Structures are given as C-alpha cells and as structure tokens.
Amino acid sequence: ASEALAVAEKSGNRYDRLCAHYQMGMPLIAQGRYSESVMHLDRCMQLYDPAAHAKKANASDVNRGVAAHNFKCLALAYQGYLARALNVSETGLELALGSRHPVNIANAQLTHMMVLDQRREFDRVLEQANVAIDHAAQIGLPFYLAVATIFKAWSQVRLDDEDPSLIEAEQAHAALRTAASGVLDAELHLRFAESLLSLNRLSEALKETDAGLECAQTQGQHCFFPELYRVRAEILLARDGTTAQAAEAYFQQALEIARQQEARIFELRAAMGLARLWQTQGDSARAQALLAPVFDWFSEGLETSDLIQARALLAELAEPNRR
Numbered sequence: 151a152s153e154a155l156a157v158a159e160k161s162g163n164r165y166d167r168l169c170a171h172y173q174m175g176m177p178l179i180a181q182g183r184y185s186e187s188v189m190h191l192d193r194c195m196q197l198y199d200p201a202a203h204a205k206k207a208n209a210s211d212v213n214r215g216v217a218a219h220n221f222k223c224l225a226l227a228y229q230g231y232l233a234r235a236l237n238v239s240e241t242g243l244e245l246a247l248g249s250r251h252p253v254n255i256a257n258a259q260l261t262h263m264m265v266l267d268q269r270r271e272f273d274r275v276l277e278q279a280n281v282a283i284d285h286a287a288q289i290g291l292p293f294y295l296a297v298a299t300i301f302k303a304w305s306q307v308r309l310d311d312e313d314p315s316l317i318e319a320e321q322a323h324a325a326l327r328t329a330a331s332g333v334l335d336a337e338l339h340l341r342f343a344e345s346l347l348s349l350n351r352l353s354e355a356l357k358e359t360d361a362g363l364e365c366a367q368t369q370g371q372h373c374f375f376p377e378l379y380r381v382r383a384e385i386l387l388a389r390d391g392t393t394a395q396a397a398e399a400y401f402q403q404a405l406e407i408a409r410q411q412e413a414r415i416f417e418l419r420a421a422m423g424l425a426r427l428w429q430t431q432g433d434s435a436r437a438q439a440l441l442a443p444v445f446d447w448f449s450e451g452l453e454t455s456d457l458i459q460a461r462a463l464l465a466e467l468a469e470p471n472r473r
Contacts, residue, residue: 230414232451
C-alpha cells in the first residue's frame with residue numbers, strides 16, 4: 151500500500167491516489183494505528199468525485215470512495231468516538247445502498263453491524279446481522295454470510311436468547327478457516343470466547359482466546375490484543391478465584407496496549423474489569439483512581455452500555471469514601 155501510494159502521488163492521478171489512500175487505511179486499522187488510518191480514509195473521501203469516479207469504481211471489486219466510510223467508522227469506534235462512528239457508519243450504509251454495488255452494500259452492512267457491536271446495541275446487531283445474512287445469501291457472498299452468521303449468534307448470546315445457534319456459527323467459522331481468508335479471524339475467535347464465557351463454557355473460552363491471540367500475532371492484527379487479553383482475564387476470574395493475580399496481569403496488558411493504540415473504548419473495558427477486581431479486594435480508592443480519568447475522557451456516546459456501566463461503577467467505588 152505504501153508503494154502504491156508513492157507511485158500514485160508521483161503520477162498525480164486522482165483516482166489512483168484515492169485508491170492508494172484507501173488501501174493504506176485498512177491495514178493501519180488492523181495494526182491499531184487508528185489516527186493514521188482515519189487520515190488516509192479522509193483523504194480518500196476528499197479525492198473521490200462521484201461524477202468522475204463512480205462508474206469506474208462500481209465496475210471494480212468495490213467503490214473505495216464509498217467504502218472508506220465503512221472502515222473509518224471502525225477506527226472511530228475503537229478510538230472511543232462512538233457517536234461519530236455511528237454517524238459515519240450510517241452515512242456509509244446509505245451511500246452503499248445508493249450505489250447498488252453488492253460488495254459495497256455487504257461491506258457497509260458488516261461494518262455497521264460491528265459499530266453497533268462496539269456500542270453494545272445487541273438488539274440492533276441482531277437486526278443488522280439478519281439483513282446482512284439475507285443480502286449475502288441472495289447475492290452469493292460466502293465470506294459476508296459467514297461473518298454475519300457469527301455476529302448473529304454473538305448478539306443472541308448477549309441478549310440471553312435461549313437458542314444462540316453457536317453450532318451454526320462454529321460451522322461458519324470453520325468454513326472461513328477452510329477458505330484461508332484470515333480476515334477478521336482474530337475477532338471471530340474473540341466473539342466465540344465472549345459467547346462461551348457468557349454460557350459458562352470456560353475451558354472452551356480459554357482455547358478461543360489462545361487461538362485469537364495466535365492469529366492476532368501471526369497476521370499482525372494488533373487491534374484485537376486489548377480485547378483478547380481483557381476477555382482472557384474475565385475467563386480466569388470466572389473459572390477460579392485463585393487466579394486473580396494472573397487475571398490482573400492480563401488486565402494490565404490490555405490497558406497498556408489500548409493506551410499505546412489510543413483505543414479508548416478498549417481501555418475503558420479493561421479499566422472496568424481491573425477496577426472491579428480491585429473493588430472485590432477492598433481497594434476501592436485505587437479502582438476509582440484508575441477508572442475515573444478513563445471515563446472522564448469520553449464526551450460522546452455517554453448513553454451507550456459501557457459508559458453507563460462505568461458511571462455506575464464509579465458511583466459504587468465512591469461510596470466507601472463517603473462513609
């Protein structure tokens with residue numbers, strides 16, 4: 151992508167430049183370099199001229215001027231800009247539907263679903279997953295069908311559905327591995343780990359975090375490290391109270407990497423997990439000192455589940471100090 155961008159900038163061709171900026175934006179998200187990714191995706195959108203580029207773009211695999219919205223919204227969500235992420239996601243979905251480009255629509259549906267997931271709006275994740283499944287099945291897009299199927303099961307688990315269809319989701323994940331796509335593999339292991347944790351299938355959940363961490367390392371998908379370490383800590387605490395020290399170490403790893411990446415939503419979740427652990431150990435003051443500045447950073451998305459939980463936890467932590 152870097153080489154393509156250098157050639158495009160040298161040639162001055164506007165369409166080549168927007169394509170190269172788009173190609174730069176995607177791997178930077180995977181590496182957890184969100185601010186750089188947003189810069190390239192913004193440049194892609196600025197260079198895109200629908201009158202000049204839409205016909206050429208729609209004849210290719212994807213309209214990058216439209217799809218840049220789909221990936222920018224993910225970077226914004228991971229950075230903690232949950233309202234902006236939703237706005238960009240909705241705009242990208244509207245543009246994709248207007249383009250009538252099947253892959254653009256599938257991309258937009260998938261990333262919109264992932265933004266809703268980061269906002270913890272699982273009812274809307276389920277709704278969007280069903281829409282994405284219908285589209286992918288109708289057009290014949292097995293990758294998008296499999297990913298949407300997995301997110302459907304994940305949202306069902308989080309909504310306490312009696313039939314989360316994990317078997318169907320596991321079959322979909324196996325199909326992706328057979329195709330050797332690798333794309334989103336680390337995140338899908340993460341979703342399975344969280345689902346299994348919710349169902350108290352803890353040994354299986356730990357194996358999924360192992361697989362996710364291996365994928366993230368091998369494929370350079372560093373953006374998933376904070377969440378994988380956080381979930382591994384949660385699993386250890388659920389399995390055995392004597393593993394608190396190991397769990398704390400994983401929470402700390404999640405925090406450190408999230409801070410390096412400026413991934414505020416992942417930092418908040420890790421801080422909440424560690425704060426809850428310290429609270430159970432009778433150290434509410436230390437827990438409050440950790441969580442409060444992380445929570446105070448947020449200026450949007452305050453109505454979302456993670457922020458509501460963080461606010462409630464801070465109120466609990468402050469209570470002992472008032473006595």
